[in-house]
Amino acid sequence: MDPVVKPTGPEGEDGFDAALGTSWRSMTRREAIRYGATGLACAAGVSGLAWYLFRQARAEIALTGVFRSGGPSDKVWALWEQRGWVKEAAHYLKLGNNVQCKLCPNNCLLAPGDRSHCRNKVNRGGTLYTMAYANPCTFHVDPVEKKPLFHFHPGMMTFSLATSGCGFRCLNCQNWEISQKQPEETKDATGPPLRLRPPLPESLTLDDMRRMTMLPEDVVAVAEALRCPSIAYTYSEPTDYYEYVTDTARLAHAHSLKNIFVTCGFINEAPLRDLAAHLDAAHVDLKGFDDDAYRRLNSGHLQPILDTLVTLKEMDVWFEVINLVVPTYTDNLDTIKRMCDWLVSNIGPDHPLHFSRFHPAHKLEHLPPTPVDTLVDARDIARRAGLRYAYVGNVRGLPDAETTFCPNCHRAIVERDIFAVTRLDIADGKCKFCQTRIAGVWA
Numbered sequence: 001m002d003p004v005v006k007p008t009g010p011e012g013e014d015g016f017d018a019a020l021g022t023s024w025r026s027m028t029r030r031e032a033i034r035y036g037a038t039g040l041a042c043a044a045g046v047s048g049l050a051w052y053l054f055r056q057a058r059a060e061i062a063l064t065g066v067f068r069s070g071g072p073s074d075k076v077w078a079l080w081e082q083r084g085w086v087k088e089a090a091h092y093l094k095l096g097n098n099v100q101c102k103l104c105p106n107n108c109l110l111a112p113g114d115r116s117h118c119r120n121k122v123n124r125g126g127t128l129y130t131m132a133y134a135n136p137c138t139f140h141v142d143p144v145e146k147k148p149l150f151h152f153h154p155g156m157m158t159f160s161l162a163t164s165g166c167g168f169r170c171l172n173c174q175n176w177e178i179s180q181k182q183p184e185e186t187k188d189a190t191g192p193p194l195r196l197r198p199p200l201p202e203s204l205t206l207d208d209m210r211r212m213t214m215l216p217e218d219v220v221a222v223a224e225a226l227r228c229p230s231i232a233y234t235y236s237e238p239t240d241y242y243e244y245v246t247d248t249a250r251l252a253h254a255h256s257l258k259n260i261f262v263t264c265g266f267i268n269e270a271p272l273r274d275l276a277a278h279l280d281a282a283h284v285d286l287k288g289f290d291d292d293a294y295r296r297l298n299s300g301h302l303q304p305i306l307d308t309l310v311t312l313k314e315m316d317v318w319f320e321v322i323n324l325v326v327p328t329y330t331d332n333l334d335t336i337k338r339m340c341d342w343l344v345s346n347i348g349p350d351h352p353l354h355f356s357r358f359h360p361a362h363k364l365e366h367l368p369p370t371p372v373d374t375l376v377d378a379r380d381i382a383r384r385a386g387l388r389y390a391y392v393g394n395v396r397g398l399p400d401a402e403t404t405f406c407p408n409c410h411r412a413i414v415e416r417d418i419f420a421v422t423r424l425d426i427a428d429g430k431c432k433f434c435q436t437r438i439a440g441v442w443a
């Protein structure tokens with residue numbers, strides 16, 4: 001056995017440690033310098049690593065735009081707690097008094113008093129809470145085609161709701177009035193409380209909406225009262241009100257209602273897998289196929305969205321993909337071809353791809369709408385790549401833009417006009433003309 005080097009005793013002296021059962025020898029001066037230097041180097045390494053991690057964390061905060069000390073006042077917090085509008089977050093790490101959200105790839109690192117990049121989460125005393133719970137700022141009853149989902153229970157009505165907040169900063173966001181707002185900017189906990197559940201009032205004012213509470217059981221009861229067989233989590237980014245979605249979706253399934261997740265797909269795998277167990281369909285916004293464009297247009301990244309598509313496929317959740325073609329950002333046809341090839345290779349030819357026309361909005365009001373020819377070219381590329389169901393959306397008067405053709409006999413089997421289904425030649429999930437199975441969930 002090699003002698004244990006001990007830092008005491010006369011220099012170079014040998015000996016035997018009865019307790020350890022090992023021989024030892026005192027350190028020479030040269031060894032002391034060498035080991036001291038090594039120790040210092042280790043200490044420097046550790047503190048260097050800590051400094052590196054701190055720099056990384058700070059860089060991450062800078063990148064994700066965490067709002068330092070941006071949390072609510074104690075007074076506001078107390079009111080929100082009374083309304084049931086806060087809940088401990090579902091996926092996060094405690095790091096002393098700091099917390100790190102693990103819900104989406106922004107992985108926000110929050111010190112006490114901070115507010116997250118998506119504006120919905122706050123660190124209160126070392127615990128991460130969501131402020132987007134039971135407090136939707138908007139809801140509607142929509143046909144499922146409006147999501148758009150074309151291969152999922154055609155014509156089904158879906159109770160659709162959203163809270164404020166989003167983990168993206170899309171320059172072209174059409175719902176920025178809610179997605180780029182804090183919950184406190186869309187809800188008001190100071191007026192008389194109002195809980196929305198059946199029997200429903202004949203109308204609601206904007207002031208009612210701002211004060212209104214809808215617990216998960218209320219959402220389910222309201223959907224049932226409105227004869228909606230499904231609930232859609234949509235309009236802003238439902239990943240950012242995940243806790244509300246999860247609790248509501250679980251309850252909705254217990255009541256035999258379906259759950260539809262309309263998402264940008266920017267979510268970490270573990271929370272996605274937990275949620276997917278309660279989902280029946282998803283609509284995923286694949287905003288492009290170029291990471292640089294993702295960063296410039298959406299303040300996001302491409303790879304997490306691709307990972308989401310693969311996970312949904314693995315978990316057998318029906319999904320459709322939408323690609324908004326934004327002039328100068330995501331309208332490169334070579335890139336669109338690469339996207340279509342990736343979809344065919346990685347999720348197969350059966351998930352519909354919707355090319356959607358951009359209209360000037362938010363910070364891109366200076367850009368023109370997408371030329372219709374570009375959208376038609378994109379659809380042709382998708383078909384040539386092997387995708388069986390490719391559509392063009394947001395264009396009025398374009399023949400067959402939203403028609404489903406049987407991939408075998410090529411006859412039109414589903415026709416749509418805006419959000420209405422005007423023809424449905426599918427029975428038992430098969431083309432009525434040639435009996436070929438049509439991908440999707442057909443009731």
Ligand code: SF4
Pocket residue numbers: 101102103104105106107108116117118119120121166167239240
């Ligand atoms: S969900 Fe919100 S708080 Fe969590 S990591 Fe994403 S942006 Fe940050």
